[in-house]
Amino acid sequence: MYHYDDYDHALVRERVAQFRDQIERRISGELSEEEFLPLRLQNGLYLQKHAYMLRVAIPYGTLASRQMRTLAHIARHHDRDYGHFTTRQNIQFNWIALEQVADILEQLAAVEMHAIQTSGNCVRNITTEAFAGVAADELMDPRPLAEILRQWSTINPEFLYLPRKFKIALCSAEQDRAAIAMHDIGLYLYRDETGEMLLRVMVGGGLGRTPILGQQIRQALPWRHLLSYVEAVLRVYNRHGRRDNKYKARIKILVKALGIEAFAREVEAEWAQIKEGPAELTEDEYRRVATAFIPPSYEQLADTDLQYGTELSQDAQFARWVSRNVQPHKVPGYASVVLSTKPGISAPPGDVTSSQMEVVADLADTFGFGEIRIAHEQNLVLPDIRKADLYAVWKRAQDVGLATANVGLLTDVIACPGGDYCSLANAKSIPIAQSIQQRFADLDRLHELGDISLNISGCMNACGHHHIGNIGILGVDKNGSEWYQVTIGGAQGKASALGKVIGPAFSAAQVPDVIEHLVQTFSDYRESEEGFVETVQRIGLEPFKERVYRTLQESA
Amino acid sequence: MNNLIKLIDGQARIIHDDPWTLISGHEADLPGGPLILPLAQWRERQAVAGAETSSHLAVCLAPDDEPESLTPWLGVLPLIALEFPSLRDGRAYSQAYLLRTRLGWRGELRAVGDVLRDQLSHMRRCGFDAFAVRQDKSLEDALKGLAGISVLYGPSVLEPRPLFRRRG
Secondary structure, three states: OOOOOHHHHHHHHHHHHHHHHHHHHHHHOOOOHHHHHHHHHOOOEEEOOOOEEEEEOOHHHEEEHHHHHHHHHHHHHHOOOEEEEOOOOOEEEEEEOHHHHHHHHHHHHHOOOOOOOOOOOOEOOOEOOOOOOOEOOEOOOOHHHHHHHHHHHOOOHHHOOOOOOEOEEEEOEOOOOOOHHHOOEEEEEEEOOOOOEEEEEEEOOEOOOOOEOOEEEEEEEEHHHHHHHHHHHHHHHHHHOOOOOHHHOOHHHHHHHHOHHHHHHHHHHHHHHHOOOOOOOOHHHHHHHHHHHOOOOOOOOOOOOHHHHHHHHHOHHHHHHHHHHEEEEOOOOEEEEEEOOOOEOOEOOOEEEHHHHHHHHHHHHHHOOOEEEEOOOOOEEEEEEEHHHHHHHHHHHHHOOOOOOOOOOOOOOEEOOHHHOOOOOOOOOHHHHHHHHHHOOOHHHHHHHOOOOEEEEOOOOOOOOHHHOOEEEEEEEEOOEEEEEEEEOOEOOOOOEOOEEOOOOEEHHHHHHHHHHHHHHHHHHOOOOOOHHHHHHHHOOHHHHHHHHHHHHHHO | OOOEEEEEOOEEEEEOOOOOEEOOOOOOOOOOOOEEEEHHHHHHHHHHHOOOOHHHEEEEEOOOOOHHHHHHHOOOOOEEEEEEOOOOOOHHHHHHHHHHHOOOOOOEEEEEEOOOHHHHHHHHHOOOOEEEOOOOOOHHHHHOOOOOOOOOOOOOOOOOOOHHHOOO
């Protein structure tokens, strides 16, 4: 874990004091709502349907157990006893009183956390993947550079009022679990033959109203130039990005309008002016930050554990959970555990209660070096669990409803808070997620179906990443009532793809049936162990469409 | 009366006798005295006026004007103003940064428009040294916004070395 030094502490504390003063000036009427708006957004504070919502940053999704306990404390004392983990590895509290915000931020500052730039038209939380530093397929740990980038982008005065929000993700594994092609800047970290760290830079990806995959703007960027290159991209965007239309203000629209070559020429010309400047990273700085991420003192273990083997063979339920919720680790004898926040009807995707948070913190302390990760699929991860301890972890997680064996399956739904909370939403997300989860509650069937991602967004802003779900559901407003448009064939990772719309939208009541027909079509056409998205790619949309709309007509 | 704060030798001062008049639109009858003109108008006047009166003609760049276009005139311009049409339009921060660090502008760089207390420290760090605070706001209050947060990770016009080069 990165630990704050005096500078980091001072910055966060001063920021809390500054925002406390701004809140007081808002309450006294000295600041108008229009003047307060960008200030509160840059401190993570939204005004939602029912109350203020506070989004707290979890940089690159890494959390210490004591930080999780503070989140639990905030949920218990300042909210309605739960928090919502987001697709950008952050946590949101939905029922916050404006008068308490500064006190909450002070509690966060005490455990080296903040809510800075979790919203607003600025550089947002830098994300990686939940298994950074431990994944078996990782080339190197992307978190030191993510932390360096986090610091550089924090209150960077030139880039606080960009045309629109700006999201950066880093990844360095065979499987791109950070979805870097969906980001304004996506960075892929690798080494050349000589061992030099290099970056492949993608730019202009994003979901929202106009979903576009990022395009490569530079190959083999030496790591030392990370900050100057990002600065060049941001400066070109800040100067030339559109500001006349909120829906055309993301960098993807600028890249599309200019074309990637012309955009790259602008960036390269800007970069040429600054690349040799003081922003060039030093070995010392990399080492200083990387030291914070040195692996914990793992035990020397055999890769197989006799007791674990016995438990697997004797407890089919446990074995099923392991088959979905346990990921390979780069250290023999260890594994990473995914705690599913998608139990179905008992809680909306990503929602975790304060007592669950405390149990997760305890599990991390007892079994896993006190570390927790947040996956962009909204699940929690214990990255370093000895295989010998998996059974005990599973049992304890089961007690508190965090052991649903559905990671990567149809009910591991990604969903935004939707119309129940969000003032932007056209339609509700949570009841749709839960009606589908209820329909597919049979675990045998779910496991039989294999990997299917289902993503739900309550509006065009696409916080639920519906475009990249194998099945995507988008809430739309038709004459004041809520309808749902369905896409299939989307995918994240290295084979990223945007889903295609199957046809006219459905009512909320129809959605579970529609999903049923899609899944049955898949089952009918599936060849051997093929995944849902592969079947879609092979046979196209037509058989799916035909079945869905024919059966709907028949039942009408 | 301009509601003006200036940094003089790094010290913030409230200015009571600022002589400049900011012309925002294309006004037919310009008042007398020193004027800050939009780029196109400034070019016209500059062409007519020549060198002797140019010390009374300053330019104000709109956010989509290129600061590079001022390069030939940096030696004669008495002042450059950059406009914030809304506090949420951040283009002038980049313009200021470029004028200071790349184009070598050392004269007065004035923020005009939606200039408010809570953005002043960002403006200062991007190289502004004069702040025409919005008329309805108190300058005494605005002064409190100049310092901002004492720690800055990245570089600024005032301190080009990012924190990691000073961290020790």
